[in-house]
Amino acid sequence: MAPRVLVSDKLSPTAVQIFKDRGVEVDYLPDLGKDKEKLLEVIGQYDGLAIRSATKVTEKLIAAATNLKVVGRAGIGVDNVDIPAASRRGIIVMNTPFGNSITTAEHAIALMFAVARQLPEANASTHAGKWEKNRFMGVEITGKTLGVIGCGNIGSIVAMRGVGLKMHVIAYDPFLSEGRASELGVEKVELEDIFARSDFITLHTPMTDRTRGIINKEAFAKMKDGVRIINCARGGLIVEADLIEALKSGKVAGAGIDVFETEPATDSPLFGMENVVCTPHLGASTSEAQENVALQVAEQMSDYLVKGAVSNAINMPSITAEEAPRLKPFIKLAEVLGAFVGQVTEEPIQEVEILFDGLTAEMNTRALVSATLAGLIRPQVADVNMVSAPIMAKERGVILSEVKRDKSGVFDGYIKLTVKTKSKTRTIAGTCFSDGKPRFIQIKGINLDAEVGEHMLYTTNADVPGIIGLLGSICGSKGVNIANFQLGRNKPGGDAIALLYLDAPFPQDVLAELRADPKIESAKPLHFDVAA
Numbered sequence: 001m002a003p004r005v006l007v008s009d010k011l012s013p014t015a016v017q018i019f020k021d022r023g024v025e026v027d028y029l030p031d032l033g034k035d036k037e038k039l040l041e042v043i044g045q046y047d048g049l050a051i052r053s054a055t056k057v058t059e060k061l062i063a064a065a066t067n068l069k070v071v072g073r074a075g076i077g078v079d080n081v082d083i084p085a086a087s088r089r090g091i092i093v094m095n096t097p098f099g100n101s102i103t104t105a106e107h108a109i110a111l112m113f114a115v116a117r118q119l120p121e122a123n124a125s126t127h128a129g130k131w132e133k134n135r136f137m138g139v140e141i142t143g144k145t146l147g148v149i150g151c152g153n154i155g156s157i158v159a160m161r162g163v164g165l166k167m168h169v170i171a172y173d174p175f176l177s178e179g180r181a182s183e184l185g186v187e188k189v190e191l192e193d194i195f196a197r198s199d200f201i202t203l204h205t206p207m208t209d210r211t212r213g214i215i216n217k218e219a220f221a222k223m224k225d226g227v228r229i230i231n232c233a234r235g236g237l238i239v240e241a242d243l244i245e246a247l248k249s250g251k252v253a254g255a256g257i258d259v260f261e262t263e264p265a266t267d268s269p270l271f272g273m274e275n276v277v278c279t280p281h282l283g284a285s286t287s288e289a290q291e292n293v294a295l296q297v298a299e300q301m302s303d304y305l306v307k308g309a310v311s312n313a314i315n316m317p318s319i320t321a322e323e324a325p326r327l328k329p330f331i332k333l334a335e336v337l338g339a340f341v342g343q344v345t346e347e348p349i350q351e352v353e354i355l356f357d358g359l360t361a362e363m364n365t366r367a368l369v370s371a372t373l374a375g376l377i378r379p380q381v382a383d384v385n386m387v388s389a390p391i392m393a394k395e396r397g398v399i400l401s402e403v404k405r406d407k408s409g410v411f412d413g414y415i416k417l418t419v420k421t422k423s424k425t426r427t428i429a430g431t432c433f434s435d436g437k438p439r440f441i442q443i444k445g446i447n448l449d450a451e452v453g454e455h456m457l458y459t460t461n462a463d464v465p466g467i468i469g470l471l472g473s474i475c476g477s478k479g480v481n482i483a484n485f486q487l488g489r490n491k492p493g494g495d496a497i498a499l500l501y502l503d504a505p506f507p508q509d510v511l512a513e514l515r516a517d518p519k520i521e522s523a524k525p526l527h528f529d530v531a532a
Contacts, residue, residue, distance in 0.1 A: 111256025147198030150205030338375025359413030
């Protein structure tokens with residue numbers, strides 16, 4: 001059955017056609033996003049939801065979206081999506097961070113020129129038949145210091161444009177490396193330096209708890225007199241009341257504002273101020289950008305729904321279309337290893353270590369970690385998946401560590417999972433052979449070669465005679481057919497394990513009888529979704 005996508009905001013017809021060409025059923029209802037009740041009524045029918053800014057993906061909507069797997073935002077901002085709620089439900093949230101980067105950067109530069117030369121006021125005055133040359137005394141851009149807060153996709157383009165305008169560009173971004181700063185031709189500085197040294201400050205950072213109100217009364221006090229502020233990023237990065245006060249006092253000579261604390265902004269104290277240029281969130285509003293982000297979101301959502309490829313996801317590691325076929329067997333392996341330990345562990349998990357050996361260390365280990373956690377948690381939370389598992393593990397206080405190393409044994413690559421509870425440490429390792437099927441290669445430190453079956457029984461015992469006969473006798477007397485089995489031990493007379501392959505789930509009454517026998521240390525029924 002083909003996946004089904006709802007487009008609830010206005011999107012390019014070309015984007016809609018991309019869905020169809022990729023084998024995805026699509027309903028194009030561009031006004032539905034504004035009708036909350038109707039959207040709530042129909043959302044349960046869809047695997048994907050493609051939106052712009054009008055549709056609000058709330059916790060209530062997510063609760064009703066029983067089949068939803070992915071939300072695609074045509075644009076960079078995902079303020080209108082409840083990402084924590086989506087993540088808890090295992091819904092991937094994608095955006096298109098590159099499609100409107102140039103457009104937004106150009107708008108920031110345009111606002112900087114407009115503020116520097118008072119172009120909107122001069123335009124209005126001249127249209128009114130006035131000739132007020134002396135009134136509109138601007139400042140040059142050349143030679144001024146431009147402070148860029150946030151030097152990612154958009155900020156780096158603004159920085160390069162600033163360098164091209166012969167400005168001295170300084171940048172603050174916790175993730176900006178010295179090498180990247182040198183490549184851009186900018187000076188990497190701290191936030192305090194941005195405030196103290198800049199003639200123009202432009203914001204290009206996402207809205208987070210740390211960045212909310214990053215430009216406030218205290219920040220203005222540290223700035224040069226006559227500084228000019230540009231914001232094409234997110235409303236709320238600047239405390240508007242503090243900006244207005246700084247504009248009135250002359251501390252800030254001018255501001256170019258494209259985004260507001262509340263949007264749509266139809267009434268603001270900033271409106272009407274001569275030293276403020278306001279635009280209605282036009283950063284991404286060019287025909288090229290709107291087309292680009294629409295096509296990108298359609299391609300990304302189709303790739304995920306049809307091929308399992310994940311790109312530009314906010315809440316999940318990316319998996320490219322090229323690596324998806326190679327990675328898929330190892331994702332299944334990671335889930336199986338996690339599911340094994342999750343089914344045999346009864347105490348709360350305290351620590352998880354995942355070792356990637358050989359070729360697995362060269363793979364997308366973030367995706368493999370997510371898959372392992374999903375398998376580990378699923379015995380307790382049935383609807384967990386790779387999106388929600390890392391969040392659930394963190395919420396439960398699980399300490400997670402990841403180790404990568406070069407090939408160290410006979411296998412080209414394998415994954416080893418170690419899980420610690422208050423009283424026990426469990427280990428299991430596995431690999432994939434050429435057939436792509438996951439196999440157990442070590443359990444409890446005991447080497448073996450075991451396929452994964454749908455219904456299995458795992459037992460541990462001391463290596464003494466009679467265990468195989470005991471298992472066969474009890475199962476046979478109760479009509480339980482053993483299709484196959486694998487045995488292992490660490491040394492003669494030491495610890496031993498058995499894996500029994502069954503035709504159906506292991507009956508509870510037979511399980512109780514097994515556990516009552518003193519020769520059996522533990523017996524755990526297992527179930528694996530081998531078809532997935």
